[in-house]
Amino acid sequence: MTETVNDPTGSPRKSAKRAGKGLTVERVYTTEGVHPYDAVTWERRDVVQTNWKTGETVFEQRGVEFPDFWSVNASTIVTTKYFRGAVGTEEREQSLRQLLDRVVLTYTAAGKEHGYFASDADAEIFEHELTHMLLHQIFSFNSPVWFNVGTSSPQQVSACFILAVDDSMDSILNWYREEGLIFKGGSGAGLNLSRIRSSKELLRSSGGTASGPVSFMRGADASAGTIKSGGATRRAAKMVVLDVDHPDIVEFVETKEREEEKIRVLRDAGFDMDLGGSDITSVQYQNANNSVRVNDEFMRAVEEKTSFGLRARTTGEVIEEIDAAELWGKMAQAAWACADPGIQYDSTINDWHTTPETGRITASNPCSEYMHLDNSSCNLASLNLLKFLQDDGSFDVQKFVKATELIITAMDISICFADFPTEAIGETTRAYRQLGIGFANLGALLMASGLAYDSDGGRALAAAITSLMTGTSYRRSAELAGVVGPYDGYAQNAAPHTRVMRKHLAANDDIKTLHAMDIAVQREATKQWAQNLKVGEKNGWRNAQASVLAPTGTIGFMMDCDTTGIEPDFSLVKFKKLVGGGSLQVVNQTIPSALRKLGYTEETIEAIVEYIADKGHVIDAPGLKTEHYDVFDCAVGERAIKPMGHVRMMAACQPFLSGAISKTVNMPESSTVEEIADVYLQGWKLGLKALAVYRDNCKVGQPLSDAKAKKADEEVKTVVVEKPIRRRLPKSRQSITTSFSVGGAEGYMTSGAHENGELGEIFLKLGKQGSTLAGMMDAFSIAISISLQYGVPLETFVSKFTNMKFEPAGLTDDPDVRMSQSIMDYVFRRLALDYLDFDTRSAIGIYTAEERQRYLDTGSHQPISGGTTAAELIEEQQAEKPAEVEAVASGEATKAEPTVASGEAAGGSSATEATRPAPSGAHTSAELLEEITGGAIDSPLCMTCGTKMRPAGSCHVCEGCGSTSGCS
Structure with missing residues (x-):
């Protein structure tokens, strides 16, 4: 291995020997003589996953071994995603120890082989410290490390790739091939197409007109779609970039719009435009993120409303003048309509470039966080910031420094043994050794520290931590250069590299610290940058x-993080997944910590947490001061963070990152084209390197969703990912006809059932035939019947219509429902009694007269349900819900909170997911998520397990199984 050392004058020179004697590694987390595995309690678990559509078991591995403090979710994701070997064979990994050993021992052996350690004892400490940090979820490598390292597969450690394409057919066809190889390996790639001549230029060979890059994008898109449909469970992740001065820029901007x-027209005409649908392949350009590269010259032209020149690729001459502001408007309009194109700020990117003498930065990976030379790659790792929050509320600066320097060492070692999909990528990566350390759980850390995400204090702490992380990383990188030599391209780029280091230091000095916490972090960051230089x-x-700053989707769940990357909560x-199956709806554990930090008493904290569990937000929470509301603002819900809150947080961290930030700025559906244009403009002014936006509900037929229904108030309903199937009743079916009287108004209800006894239709007769009331009841009956046949659970309707108040109301002639607040209240209480089991009815407070009597008969000790005696049950109920017991006793049960929410507002009717009805008392994960967040958002349902995904950077990640919609 050729490396660089310094001669006595300080000038770099080449040497085939190591520059130093190796690193001395100290113990921070571990104790000599005690292996990290021996310091934790291990337990065996069963991991079983079922197909969300059919209920079929799709994965099963029993008796896997994990520490007892790992969540069920984390152990499930690691077992299904990262354990190697065929399930059921002796080669199959069955313990987290095997997985960690496979990776850590490979890194340690490579470190020893390539001269990173001063002694074998230092190598052992490195092994133990690395094992401890992974075991205790302090950090994680990116997914390719867990997939490949230590296996018989190619030792690919990088998740992010940048390719290159030139203006020749050979190069274009090679682009298709290289992208395919990267997609096959489960990673993503990006490239800039601006070298390809435009459709307004001539071919040298024939004199005909060139096809232009947008035309060739069509072929690459088809290739990506084919590879995806050949067995992958997620979209091929790719980025396509075009410079703003390319003559085909308008066509590029408007292509996806x-x-x-076309998707809207085809969907409305009845074609199947669902993800994987038979007709979706007729739509092009859906497998890539598109971004426009703008420079300062263009941005100034936008501000000054002047013209801007589009340049020929072959000669560089201006072949067309366009109105810059008009093009800017087209970009914003397209982003408003379909979320593409994003924007990359070329001048800023290359101003922070450490190796400009080698070449410019022209593109990024699919999620826009990795930006460096063409034909290169980057391996990632992310720190779990919440692990450094101490009991006294301070940030453990010294442990963060030690963890960062050890992780950087490990990441650099991996390049020594890594394999790469192409030789060109391998050569560039080994020569420049690009690393991508980052973090997750920032949102949780800020909340637990009592700091609002969109606040000066929140941004100051985020900036200081990012500065400390990068300053420490480069300091360790400089120390490694003294041991094993600098990167091969350093001598050529020594001056610009040093200049960028000084820019980082200057930015660190400009952090406006506000609290003791960020002051301490920034003070240490200053030391690290000075030592680094x-x-x-x-x-x-x-x-x-x-x-x-990467998305940290799957690895974020591996670390049991509450928030991913730079995202807010x-x-x-x-x-929370439970051992043995099922899930539990829980309030974030960071909320009590935040309330304690803000000075609330335990009694008040308990009341606030109970309120949040009930409502899903903090508005009007008992005892919570309004000035503290913003601490609990989240990405979605009643108090969603404003778009510029996301942009300002990115701007706070960007000056301390070598690369960029994977993040999409979520915007409400009501956002205008002008507001999107302003967000893009502010991103440039605030010094970001890249920015993407997503306006809620802007896409109708892409992989995020298939169809959406709206209310009159334009509130978004449940996202549907598959065409629902109607289950019609047989020609002859069992039915029940009930006559009733509510407050003196008389009527009839007939209910029909499927063969299995489930309710499938109702008919309500009330008022004279032909009257308005009778017509409304007929229409209502049809709507409810069709909804039931399409799979809406009866308990959904029961929870929504019981306790609805309007006249007529009052006494009824039904002994089981003595009082009713409306006809709807009576009808659905009666249907619940006829068709729902006891456990489901009791959860929403509906009982027969006999059950109420037995419920109150505390001396009989007669089991009511499931072996529980009446005396035991009433004692338990009185302890937990005394008000509900009183209501049962009087025959007027209080309204329980809905068990299923389907996107309705103010009691409107519901849309439903295309699944079978949820079991009694159960929720589908998408319905639960929507109930919590207060409305549907444009996130996909996981193609693997059906759980609602959530944003992770510019991708989406599944909380159920860890699948991602983009790069890892």
Whole structure:
């Protein structure tokens, strides 16, 4: 291995030997003589996953071994995603120990082989410290490491790739091939097509007109779609970039917007435009994120409303003048309509470039966090920030520094043994050694610290942590350069690399700290940047790039993180998987910590948490001061963070990152084209490198959703991912006809059932035939009947219509329902009694007269249900819900909270997911998520397990199984 050391004058020179004697590694988390595995309690678990549509078991591995403090969700994701070997064979991994050993021992052996450690004892400490940090979820490598390292597969460690394409047919066809190889390996790639001549230029060979890059995008899109449909469970992740001065820029900007219009037309005409549908393949350009590269010249032209020149690719001459502001408007309009194109700020990107003497930065990976040389790659790792929050509320600066330097060491070691999909990528990566350390759980850390995400204090802490992370990483990189030499391209780029280090240091000095917490972090960051420059100017640096902020989707769940990457908390209530199956709706565990930090008493904290569990938000929570509401603002819900709150947080962290930030700025459906244009403009002014937006509900036929229904108030309903199937009743079916009287108004109800006894239709007769009331009841009956046949659970209607108040109301002639607040209240109480089992009815407070009597008969000790005696049950109920017991006793049960929410507002009717009815008392995950967040959002349902996914950077990740919609 050729490496660089310094001669006595400080000038770099080449050497085939190591520059130093190796690193001395100290123990931070571990104790000599005690292996990390021996310091935790292990337990065996069964991991079973079923197909969300059919109920069929699709994965089963029993007796897997994990520490007892790992959540069921984390162990499930690791077992299904990262354990290697065929299930049921001896080669199959069955313990987290095997997985960690496979990776950690490979890294340690490579470190020893390539001279990273001063002694075998240092290598052992490295092994133990790395094992401890992974075991205790302090950080994680990116997914390809867990997939490949230590296996017989190619040792691919990188998740992010940038390709290159030139203006020749050979290069274009090679682009298709290389992209396919990367997609096959489960990673994503991006590239810039601006070298390809435009459709307004001539071919040299024939004199005909060139096809242009947008035409060739069509072929690449088809290739990506084919590979995806060949067995992958997620979309091929790719990025396509075009420079703003390319003559085909308008066509590029409008391409996906036109395709979105086509999707609408085809869907409305009855074609199957669902993801994987038979007709979706007729739509083009759906497998890539598109971004426009703008430079400062263009942005100034936009502000000044002047013209801007589009340049020929072959000669560089201006062949067309366009109105810059008009093009800017087209970009915003397209983003408003379909979320593409995103924007990349070329001048800013290359101003922070450490190796410009080698080449410009022209593109990014699919999620826009990795930006460096063409034909290169980056391996990622992310720190779990919440692990550094101490009991006294301070941030453990010293442990964060030690963890960062050990992780950077491990990441650099991996390049020594890594394999790459193409030789060109391998050569560039080994020569420049790009790393991408980042973090997750920022949103949870801020909330637990009592800091609002969209606040000066929140941004100051985020900036200081990012600065400390990157400053420490480059300091360790400089130390590694003194041991194993700087990166091969350093000598050529020494001056610009040093200049960028000084820019980072200057930005660190500009952080406006506000609290003791961020002051302490920023003070240590200043020390690390100063030491970094001192050591780097002597040794050079081992890595051209050190840090990015990635989505951290799957690995975020592996670390049991509440929030991914730089994202705020998604919602205040989450789902917790339970051992043995099922899930529990729980309030975020960071909320009590935040309330304690803000000075609330335990009694008040308990009341606030109970309120949040019930409502899903903090508005009007008992005892919570209004000035503290913003601490609990989330990505969605009643108090969603404003778009510029996301942009300002990105701007706070960007000056301390080698690369960029994977993040989509979510915008409400009501956002205008002008507001999107302003967000893009502010991103440029605030110094971001890249920005993407997503306006809620802007897409109708892409992989995020298939169809959406709206209310008159334009509130978004449940996202449907498959065409629902209607289950009609047989020609002859069992039915029940009930006569009733409510407050003196008389009527009849007939209910019909399927063969299995489930309710399938109702008919209500009330008022004179031909009257308005009778017509309304007929229409209502039809709507309810069709909804039941399409799978809406009866308990959904019962929870929504019971306790609805309007005249006529009062006494009834039904002994089981003595009082009713309306006809709807009576009808659905009667249907619940006729068709729902006891456990489901009792959960929403509906009982027969006999059950109420037995319920009150505390001396009989007669079991009511499931072996529980009446005395035991009433004692338990009185302890937990005394008000409900009183209501049962009087025959007027209080209204329970809905068990299923389907996107309705103010009691409107519901849409439903295309699934079979949920079991009694159960929820589908999408319905639960919508109930918590207060409305549907444009996120996909997981193609693997059906759980509602959530944003992770510019991708989406499944909380149920860890699948992602983009790069890992």
